[in-house]
Amino acid sequence: MPVTREARPAGGAFIDFDPQATSLEIRGFGLRYGDKPALHDLTLRVPRHRVTAFIGPSGCGKSTLLRALNRLHDLNEEVVQEGEIRLEGQDIHAPEVAVAELRRRVGMVFQAPNPFPMSIYDNVAFGLRLQGGLRKRRLDDIVEWALHSAALWDEVKDRLRASAWSLSGGQQQRLVIARTLAVGPEVLLLDEPASALDPISTLKVEELIRNLKASLTLVLVTHNMQQAARVSDYTAFLQNGELVEYAPTDTLFTNPRLRRTENYITGRMA
């Protein structure tokens, strides 16, 4: 008897990689803003040194989930969370975890580039100086390395003392990525990092994301399904705060298991 659509599984994570390759593990995670539920019982593993995309309709909870991964909800007294998030096996809410150190390990880049009002060099050196203890030569080396890693060095090497605000929007976004990379994160969270950029800058940021996975784990929130298809290895589709389907990106876009996913990716549902 042929397998019908209805016989397909109800939802969830359809990927199975070696547990040893897990960077972040989300288990039974839920979140509400006061009385308003935003995420329900999410369980998924994010693989190390891969790009994982979160997609779904506006308001489905993508950014809420991303922000939970480096505890950006901590200061919002309305937020109530349940379940667990583990980074390399350790509960990120454990009392011994210092939130500043967590955010060094799990860096975040937002939609609008937000360089600080200071020079290109000082932006990249900012976090390193806060940590303290580095000699000028070492600081110079790390700043150069971070700018190279963010594919910006060649464009700024002759004007490191110029204001960061003199850069184009696309360059500013790569500067912010360099600033985040300088403190040596293991995970980079990207919330719509290219949505404010022109097409050429967008392609540069996408190429950068693909290249960075050699040294980092990346999690990308995007509205743009073509972008998720171009840069990510795995894609999680969220709807109404639930994980509908999580699969290798090629599979999710060409052969989704669930009709809800298919309807979304074929544009039958906004």
Ligand SMILES: Nc1ncnc2c1ncn2[C@@H]1O[C@H](COP(=O)(O)OP(=O)(O)OP(=O)(O)O)[C@@H](O)[C@H]1O
């Ligand atoms: N600070 C907040 N206080 C109250 N409700 C919030 C807050 N932030 C988000 N929400 C609500 O939580 C739900 C999920 O929002 P979230 O921004 O995570 O969705 P999203 O999928 O990232 O949306 P978009 O693609 O439009 O950015 C929405 O209903 C939103 O209105």
